[in-house]
Amino acid sequence: MPQLSMHSPIGDLTVTEEDGALISLDWGWVPAEWQTETPLLRRAIEQLNEYFDGDRLDFDLPLDPPGSxxxxxxxxxxxxxxxxxxxxxxxxxxxxxxxxxxxxxxxxxxxxxxxxxxxxxxxxxxxxxxxxxxxxxxxxxxxxxxxxxxxxxxxxxxx
Missing domain, CATH: 1.10.10.10 (Winged helix-like DNA-binding domain superfamily/Winged helix DNA-binding domain)
Structure with a gap:
């Protein structure tokens, strides 16, 4: 599963994609060899940066959270x-x-x-x-x- 990490004001964050949708956001940084840039993950990181910069309140990303x-x-x-x-x-x-x-x-x-x-x-x-x-x-x-x-x-x- 592709993952991409970023620095944020609340700590390092990692987003994970599966089948064209985000499935998780976790605190922490994955090693460089595990990181894969995809268009969706780059867009997620961009929107998270906009959010933390105060330029965005809501996200426009495909989501597929696991769960019941x-x-x-x-x-x-x-x-x-x-x-x-x-x-x-x-x-x-x-x-x-x-x-x-x-x-x-x-x-x-x-x-x-x-x-x-x-x-x-x-x-x-x-x-x-x-x-x-x-x-x-x-x-x-x-x-x-x-x-x-x-x-x-x-x-x-x-x-």
């Missing part, structure tokens, strides 16, 4: 959250006729974080909740701040 049908439905619901906005686990659960806990579990299994924006999903009352990527809630805070979507109570805590 429910996990894929949660991923689709997260992709529908516009940049700079947030939803709660409960709001997504209501749309999917499920529970907030099940949605939270599926968010935690998101194989393509940032691009599938699980960081835009908050706990009840606009509380941060968790984040499965490297750095946990601190990284989630950075991503939401980058998008101008940091909940007001979190902004007050940082003052």
């Amino acid at each position: 049908d429910f996990q894929k439905a949660v991923c689709a619901a997260m992709c529908a959250i516009p940049g700079g906005s947030t939803l709660s686990y409960g709001e997504i659960a209501k749309k999917l006729e499920s529970s907030a806990q099940a949605v939270g579990n599926a968010c935690g299994l998101n194989p393509i974080p940032i691009i599938i924006p699980c960081h835009r999903v908050l706990a009840a009352g606009k509380q941060m909740g968790g984040f499965s990527g490297q750095g946990g809630v601190e990284t989630k805070t950075i991503l939401l701040e980058l998008e101008g979507a940091l909940p007001p109570q979190q902004q007050q805590l940082d003052i």
